[in-house]
Amino acid sequence: SLLVLPPLSIPASCEGGSQRPPASADPVGACARRCPRFICTPRRAAERRMSEQGKGSASTSAAAPAPGSDTYKGWLFKWTNYLKGYQRRWFVLSNGLLSYYRTQAEMAHTCRGTINLATAHIDTEDACNIVLSSGGRTYHLKASTEVERQRWVTALELAKAKAIRMMNDQSDDSGDEEPASQSDRSEIQGTLKTLVSKLDDLSTCNDLIAKHGAALQRSLSELEGLRVPVEGGEKIKAVNERATLFRITSNAMINACRDFLDLAETHSRRWQRALQYEREQRTHLEETIEQLAKQHNSLERAWREAPVLSASTPKGSERPLKEEASDEDEDTEYFDAMEDSPAFITVTLKDLHAHCYPHTSTLSQVSPSCNDLSGKELQPRRQRRTHIPDKPNYSLNLWSIMKNCIGKELSKIPMPVNFNEPLSMLQRLTEDLEYHELLDKAARCDSSLEQMCLVAAFSVSSYSTTVYRTAKPFNPLLGETYELDRLEEFGYRSLCEQVSHHPPAAAHHVISQRGWTLWQEITIASKFRGKYLSIMPLGAIHLQFHSSGNHYVWRKVTSTVHNIIVGKLWIDQSGEIEIVNHRTKDTCQLKFSPYSYFSREVPRKVTGVVADSGGQAHYILSGTWDDKIESAKIIQSSRGGSGSEGKQKTVYQTLSPKLLWKKYPLPENAENMYYFSALALTLNEQEDGVGLTDSRLRPDQRLMEAGRWDEANTEKQRLEEKQRAVRRRREGQTVGCKLEYEGYQPLWFHQRRNSITGETNFVYKGGYWESKERQDWSMCPEIF
Template identity: 55%
Template sequence: MSHYKGFLYKWTNYLKGYQKRWFVLQNGLLSYYRNQAEMAHTCRGTINLANAVIHTEDSCTFVISNGGAQSFYLKAVSEVERQKWLTALELAKSEAIRIQEVESDEEEPQPDKNELQKSLRTLNSKLEDLNTCNDLIAKHGSALQKTLSELEQLESPTDAHNKVKAVNERATLFRITSNAMINACSEFYDLAQTNGRRWQRMLQHEHDQRLKLEEMVEQLAKDQVSLENKARKSLHGGNNNHNSGSNPSDDEDFFDALDHQVEDEFKVALPPKPEKLHRRTDSDFSMESFTNEVSSESESEIPISEACVFTAKTNSPKRNQDKLKVRQLTSESLNASGETSNKRVRRKKIPDRPNYSLNLWSIMKNCIGKELSKIPMPVNFSEPLSMLQRITEEFEYADCLHKAAKCDDSAEQLAWVAAFTISAFSTTLQRTGKPFNPLLGETYECDRTDDLGWRNIAEQVSHHPPALAMHTEGKGWTCWQEFTMTSKFRGKYLQIIPLGIAHLVFHKSGNHYTWRKVTTTVHNIIVGKLWVDNHGEMDITNHKNGDKCHLKYSAYSYFSRETPRKVTGVITDITNKPRWVLTGTWDNQMEGAQILHVEESNKGKPVFETGPHKVMWKCRPLPPGADKCYNFTQLAIELNEPEDGVAPTDSRLRPDQRLMEEGKWDESNNCKLLIEEKQRATRRKREQEAEKAANEGRDFPQYQATWFKKDKDPITGNLIHQFNGKYWDCKAKQNWSDCPHIFL
């Protein structure tokens, strides 16, 4: 809107009155012409909006004045048209003022390093003066106080007269030292204020130079990819044309598409201070956040260069039933004493991640500005877990909920719940792969009642929009949620806003808690070290008694002195009285303390007097060799472990995911192509049946999840998928007749 053009009526004189003129608003300047043809040769007048004043007179007229030297009296054809012009003019004025300030700053020379060092030495000298004055004030103040105390204890008037003289002398010294302190503070303040703007400009200059370097490296990487492709085509173009009778894009169909469901826990740590920039390769690129499959053939796929194409075999990969329907590890094993135990022995490791190179630029160059559903990604950016398993991994620290279930104090219970919600982000620190995107109807069960005290069932209940439902039962508590999200990919960063509300109920107290996850941003998607930040505010509410925990995830800033990944929170009761305080980071640990007393500081902010702090949650270290195994935690290693008796739709039975875990990535890509094509065929068939039913005037039933049903959420009033309670009974009977056949 800062660039605008159109006809307005301009006041000329008392004889002609208002005359129709063509006005053009551009670059902070408002110019006018008699007509549009005059724009090529004659400008009748121009006014700079940076120093102009804009005010209105009635519903259609307004005046633009430039310090009295020049004024435009204008009239629009309607009030609506006048408002459009006023909006454009105000925006253009703000932009002109900003440009003027920037140009003014640029005219001033940048301070060199010698000048900066000199200023720092001067500041250091002033600081030493302040320290000296401080020491003198403390010394003279103590002496004055001592003399006054002695004066109070005297009884003889003669001695009192001598002491009063000593008091006057010490008071004079104290006043002189105080004045020196005030003068030193004033000099230090003036010097810091004088140089502060220049230092800030210098820092901003360095920051801008860094951004320019990033853009240069990005362009160099693009040019290199282009040259590689041209060289490859010139060397092998003839052979490819003779040997290939199909469209090259036929070999690219195995790619995933990314939909709106992008997990809010990304698997990369925040970076240290910027290091040497480098071109992105497969080994340092993380797309763990991208989580949804292509679901229809109508969705566009991004062409990729030959450098990153996997050959898609036309024949279906042979299915090894012994590997795909794997056996559960023996439930009876010898313990250290030689006796048998019913406790299952879990695996400690998975096969190392193979080193497959991939040209990232060939995939990313056409992704900028597109929805995630339009961005296809190969298996190389995945980890051998499904999104259903990844969301289950949030219960790694479910012991926080076990402790919360034993609390009689609702505020303390809420503190444990808050620690649990924060722990869900801890696994986002070092993971470098995205989960497999669940197929519609895919499920995952995790029964860890024997050792961890909880069991979980999750199902992909919708594909457009993508959503999964989850139900978890623990020792004295039940948790459920429907997880979906919205996201945008903007090239350099990806921002994810989770949707859906998580519910948690404790059986003993009846306390019902809800919360919504915070926003996640992935930075340096294309150039530089990839890093993730979880930021925003989260409210955890107890709907039984009104307790609330307000958590703040501080956004990372390059210029901030705040602790990276910092989280703070305060728990209040229904009367808004603070009860507990929480502090820590989402990647390491959280501490909590009960608030004993609240006072108000001079700045109007509350000051909490707390009891002893205690650790509410602490992140466990990764197992040995985790860097070679996708940086999985011990629980993540166990999630995809083969198990008998699960539903035929369970993620552990996905052949493409199992092949990837075994390091057979080419076979996994080919298998994924077949599974994906089967899913599309099923969807096309359903759409055709729905269209036929509509033409015949009859209703066609919507897709129904197997283990979840749509019901009204008592808290929000929205329809959500809630557990129907049938899964564990069907597992006990091994009755899987209601499960769809979604795998090969």
Template identity: 65%
Template sequence: MSESKTPTPTPAGDTYKGWVFKWTNYIKGYQRRWFVLSNGLLSYYRTQAEMGHTCRGTINLATATISVDDACNFVISNGGAQTYHLKASCEVERQRWITALELAKAKAARMQAESDDSGDDFSPSSPPTAPGQGGGSQNSEVQSALRTLGSKVEDLSTCNDLISKHGSALQRSLSELDSLRMTGEAGDKIRQVTERATLFRITSNAMINACRDFLALAQAHSRRWQKALQAERDQRVRLEETLEQLAKQHNHLERAFRGASQANATADNQSASGPGKGEASDDDDNEFFDAMEEAPEFITVPADPQFHKRSSSNVSGFNSEMCPDDQSLNEEPLAMNQESPSQELVPLRKRRTKISDKPNYSLNLWSIMKNCIGKELSKIPMPVNFNEPISMLQRLSEDLEYHELLDKGSKCQSSLEQMCYVAAFSVSSYSTTVYRTGKPFNPLLGETYELDRRRESGYRSLCEQVSHHPPAAAHHVISNRGWTLRQEITVASKFRGKYLSIMPLGTIHAIFEKGNNHYTWKKVTTTVHNIIVGKLWIDQSGEIDVVNHTTGDRCHLKFAPYSYFSRDVARKVTGVVTDKDGKAHYVLSGTWDEKMEFSRVMQSSRGENGSEGKQKTVYQTLKAKEVWKRNPLPEGAETMYYFTSLALTLNELEEGVAPTDSRRRPDQRLMEDGRWDEANSEKQRLEEKQRGVRREREREAASQRTSSQSEEGLSVDEDSLTDPSLKSAPHDSHKALWFERSEDPITGEQIHIYKGGYWEAKDRGSWEECPEIF
């Protein structure tokens, strides 16, 4: 939009836009900027395209002063904090802006005063919404008309005030000129101007009186219209409720009639043990109010007409590529039971739904944490008061809370769509941490944990603590629904005084039998805030790259850190799924504590430069589909460490597990039972026992090195047996029992991979190889 085509000023409340020159500095001088006046706020941008994402500055006219320098220049200041020196292209353009700014300033000041006096947002221009209504389509036009009329009436009142104000000022100025008693031609001109001003004043007064009468009449009619509209809306609500009740009664009578007829027809053959076929088993609401799912639609930007022309084919094609729904997944266990009828006779184990409430123990946090600043927390003994009655191995197994995402992914026909489910699974593991501020128990070296849920969910999981310094846990999950999950996680943590940073190191692998797709990703950083003062809260931040090493597909997820000044929703996660060529196919969005959605990309285009000079991509997508939603917490979770339904069952005693299983750990069991003092004593005993075993292992390793050096003819000092450097050998001489160390063929990392044997040993009940760690 050029300067010559700037729109004529409109009343305050409507948007007024145009190019104005703004003073920047002595080097660049005045620079052309795009200014927008709307709702009492004056904002500016470098270009018109920036309006969608980057505002360079905003000033509130309610508290601003507007002054004129010369023919084209004017200044807007907000108490010294913000000052804009502006220059219009001509005097007429400058006057248009001054008029629009004064109208907006007067209206903004009046609205602010009314808001301060009344304390609510009710105004004649915005009638209240009737109970149970959200501003339906039936009266939207009436409401819009009322709002428009109310706005124009307010603008007219503002114009009256301004005319009265400026007219009085002009009259005073002319009177002062007249008092100078100038003679000659100048005096005649002044008297002529005074006469014209007097005529203008008389005409203005007449217009002001007419406007005042019109305002009073319009406001009175506006109140009547509002009352009439409210009465009509109330009556409509009552009619809808009556109609709903009649529909329910009709439905109930119809069903009762069908049931009675069917019962009479089969009265001779019906047994007394069960209800008749015609009896109602569902609630009326569930049967009567049944809504159809909306068809996919474009939501990001207006769709290109070519997609409208073939919208039906797009919808059917999109749905045909979608994974089977939950019903098809739920049918699989039934098929398994049909193959082995004997399993139908064995009922599923009923898992517990409650543990002992958390005791209220007081603890001086600073007395313990002040000596931990800058240190690795895994090397510092901590009381159980900081813990939750669950081990790190069990927390690792808790990642399987939403295993059904991998079940659905295993049935996808498209690897790109499968990537969406894998990405959602990588996000879902953080949903259990939003309220969980307790620290899990550090596992003892050689500690294991199994989670066998083949009959309920089709998978079984095994974890083992394979290293103590640095602490590392290996995890392997196999599912009979077509996927395998493995990972080795090392947790590094640093206490920074105000917050605690937890950095999980290691790669997670997900392998699907169908298509042989192999995915990898890493975890983001977890931060625990308000360690010393305030209420603890947890945040996740960082980026995740989920990579399909089979096809080259990639999903880049970004976890936005919490910011008090951000306008985005808290705990936001966004991501884009691209193929090996970098073309976007799906967009993911949501939060890591609630839900994730994904949308299919139809087109993408480059947008304008962002705040950091990077181009933003605009995606044209179909309607979003929910891919994951957090399960609600069980009743009373706040007194049970905010455990989920799965977490409540992880430490439940089971027969046949290995003697090194976390369920058998005595200090953890005592803490769960609420006996924290005994748990602290037992924890110290176990840690000292572990240190003794490690010292013995180091002495044996040093003795073996000494023997090998002696055989080679090297001199050995007796003091070398106690050399501290000998105690720092990586991973010392411990070897994991169920995992073996090898190089990962995908990432090239040295990791522990499950070598087998655990489940066979469990079937035999043979645990002779397990060490005695408890």
């Protein structure tokens, strides 16, 4: 019973799938014609699609099991779900267990599932289908031909009978205790030592038999050649002596073999039971780990989608959960999913240099050169507001307004304030500075590559405020401005101005006493496509650090608002960002993965690679645009295998990732305050001394924030008509004077050609903050 039969070699048709079905073979169509129970269902439709795959793919056949064979392998089609239908899988039947893999290469590292045949029920739906039921789960398998199906059924029935027989033998054994106690382990070790000693005795006896047997053979040969009777007697005596020695040695060997056999028979069942127990434990652990992985994935999704607001979890409307594809989800890849992954794979190694990165901090240390913000932050000198009036519960039919606007620019659609939030686009643009401390920290970095990581995290952080913000900001009036003076609290000043109305464009300039300046001109191009709204920000963002002179340039990705007509609105970001340091030529490639119902990737995923001027990668960035970004230092890279699209992937070995940015939790009651962040709540707060064109002074926006939406709609129409009248008057004056119309000239910004990008855009020309100190706003137009 100790003997283990070696697996027989399987023909190439089984291992490699070289045999192809005949051209007329239709594994599903033939079954349909022969089986009257074949009806049209979604799964049947998938089977018909599967048959087309089987015609052009490698054979799904497997060799018939030879007598005594313990292993059977081959290709079968396995039903996964109603979206993917039947998928081709590599099945291995061994020791009463049926395991399956996506490819033969996966046998070395990833098993997709295992079925214990001892407790499984084997059934056949039609001439090509096999149905296995085990542990409350049902597996639908399909062979390419009826003959192939019969071979598998025969192999499965034999394996099941053998597994049941082995289970019964184990139950008949009186020693039913699990070999997990210390005494059992000691006994097994002692038995193994005894067996080793007996095996050594057999080896010694074998050597003696070989030696004496050779001598006996020589003596017999000499005996045959003798002719003298006297000598014959002596030789016969010698033969007898050697034969006696041979007999004694043989008896000793036989006795040793008998002892070995008795000992093996005594303990063989115990060892088989121990081995089977360990196999069951392994299978149970695999199933448990798989289930835990699924539960972890579901809990993580549920946490991200949860609308319940707690002290640490932001509340808010969210896009719908990605529906589970089927109740049988073992095809979900938790270890090596590659379908939507970037063109690189990371392998995290243990960081040998231990650092302490406090979990409560928004920023983590990238290196000693990027240390803390001088140990403390300046405390705000004025108390900012922490709430605004709750949003009124007004209902409005969006389709009645949007149905005639398909294909038009968003800025040209007359929208009531019911779809707005009480902030202007200039204030939304200023929200990019919510995580300005990332730039404060980057300004103190000595390494340009580490500085690039923080700049990349800052570029991603600006999207975190959009995840729940499905309302539309107010379109700024031409000449409207917005200032954010945080010089005393955080060391920076920000100014925005609407420099163009068609197309709408805003210029933004920020200067910080902590070593950086940021400026941008953003033009919003938007299209309503019926089911979704695409918002494409055009224009470059410039960031320059004073001490090093590093000049970074990047552009924003596309934002998409889904479920415009039916369902709950949700926002997605997709596209790529390339950040370039024009002084050192370092680059960072960031990819915002679009949401896909069929993707297994984490929603809102962002990945990136930071490389030097020579193209060598130094850091891997990963995270989500609504939660956090981490960086991992690359210590080694190599070319990996081809991915699902045939592209060769680069394998990066990295140290443990370090947290760069973490989103702040939303304030309490945020769901009733337009899901504003703590910064957004303060943006429309009234302040003294601001310019006469500041967004805080816009009456329709102020009325909407107070909940007086009917009055806000009336005021909004008045302001828009006033703006159109001013434009007609300005254009009419220029025509009447026969002057060339040069268009509107902004007050605080002027156009200049950028030497780096070659583009002509609006940059700050100065004078605003000096006018604020003098409180001289005589140059400001009356737009409200």
